[in-house]
Amino acid sequence: MPSAARIRSNYAVVLAALVFAVAAIFIADTLTDYAVAVAIFHTAVMLVATRFLGVRAVAALAVACVVLTCLSFVLTPSGDYKIGLINTGISVVAIGVTAYLGLKLKGAEAQIHEARERITRIARLTTLGQLTASIAHEVSQPLAAIAASAGAGRRWLTQPQPNTEKALAAVDRITRDADRASEILDRVRRLARNEAPASSIFDLNAAVTEIIALSSSAAGASGAVINADLSESLPAAFADRVQVQQVVSNLLLNGIEAASAVPKLSPRLTVTTRLVQDRLTVAVADNGPGLSAEAAEHLYDAFWTTKTGGFGLGLTICRTIVEANGGRIWTETSPLGGARFAFDLPVAGDKP
Ligand SMILES: Nc1ncnc2c1ncn2[C@@H]1O[C@H](COP(=O)(O)OP(=O)(O)O)[C@@H](O)[C@H]1O
Ligand SMILES: [Mg+2]
Missing domain, CATH: 3.30.565.10 (Histidine kinase-like ATPase, C-terminal domain)
Structure with missing residues (x-):
């Protein structure tokens, strides 16, 4: 299965499990006495939600938990009303605080992730910059030599009496330095790839x-x-x-x-x-x-x-x-x- 599809289906499973848990907590909270604060279990749902769901889904779930907690308070048939009010209040505050802290943690994680990505990008750029600069540095010498030999060769050939022997020697030097430049490029490439030297x-x-x-x-x-x-x-x-x-x-x-x-x-x-x-x-x-x-x-x-x-x-x-x-x-x-x-x-x- 492609990974994007797998992530989507995992997400759906987690969401379904959380909705099921919220519904179960709501039913249990409504059926039990005011003194039994089942609604506090919504905080566990919030903890799981912040781990797996996006910010909006977590916020929506928190609102749903709060609404259901209040609704179950209204619907609960038995128990001491005052205790019920206090328990509901505590549950609502706990759900709100858990959701808030969870989302804050999520934000911090996202920032860390972004910072890490930025560092990787910078590291890649630095390596690229170093590679470019080292190629330029190492090849500039043979290139300068090639230019000098080419100039010399030209002078030997454009004299009133061209000196082909010296011009040929200059051409040979050009060949040698060009070979050297390409050998150096090969070595820089090896270094950049962390390959072992060609010993x-x-x-x-x-x-x-x-x-x-x-x-x-x-x-x-x-x-x-x-x-x-x-x-x-x-x-x-x-x-x-x-x-x-x-x-x-x-x-x-x-x-x-x-x-x-x-x-x-x-x-x-x-x-x-x-x-x-x-x-x-x-x-x-x-x-x-x-x-x-x-x-x-x-x-x-x-x-x-x-x-x-x-x-x-x-x-x-x-x-x-x-x-x-x-x-x-x-x-x-x-x-x-x-x-x-x-x-x-x-x-x-x-x-x-
Ligand atoms: N033989 C040397 N005598 C004095 N200083 C040197 C010598 N070799 C290197 N250095 C110093 O080290 C620095 C770094 O050298 P290097 O890495 O070859 O880079 P670059 O030659 O491009 O400056 C030089 O800028 C110079 O200050
Ligand atoms: Mg140097």
Whole structure:
């Protein structure tokens, strides 16, 4: 049976049972002596009614109970009239109070329900907003690189003597960055759906070297120098390679942005890989201003940013990714004087 029809039929059954109870109480109240206050049982009917019926039905039932209580007082043939009057008065007041309190409770329940619905709606919107912003944040880098390569390619081709070799290299970079953008979109989608990372066994140093090359070309304008201090003969990592690269890329970008904000400072960064107690660790250090106390407290809060054009999502995404890959992310003092972010990953033998 469809649920709407079932609810309607349940409603009819409850209503019929309540009308039957009210009628039974009325008959019993009329047939018994004034001293027997059967009408007080109408309050039980009201309690059930407020639980199952709508506001109007409850109010109508309350009026009916009061009317029937008074009618039964008039019709009752035997007993002490004064006691009957008092009992009827008490019953009428009790019915009224029960109906009033029941309806008030119903109103409060409806408000709670509405508030809960509103919270769910807001939560959904926030998730959607975060998802949109994280996609924009993560894809903006490869998109900027694509635009730069396209510009370069155009220049090589429109020279008096076109340089096809360099133009082709630019086209290759465009292909590579477009692939990367679509890979990132895939990872953001996975994160948003709470799916497990697409883990594989890979060479951490090779992945880090690749992303340093990408970030260096993107950081060209800022004149940032990125050094690699990679430990030799590391065991293979077991994680989502693209996601790990996303984390390193975000940390590098933050370091470059922090150091570039200091006047007359040429940004220097170092990426370190190490094996520490059977865990692979990656650290990104910069020579920027370091972390303020406030920053240290809010680093991973979504949408917390000190930059005018910032999203405040880079580190939130980093932490989500690192934890999804079975690691932790933390900050240390930088040997270069600025900030240093580090995270760890499981080695291939320790896959969960
Ligand atoms: N390497 C760093 N040095 C100094 N401050 C940093 C560094 N990395 C992050 N921060 C601070 O943390 C904030 C949040 O970073 P993030 O989540 O990446 O968002 P966004 O870069 O969009 O501001 C930054 O606005 C900045 O204030
Ligand atoms: Mg950032």
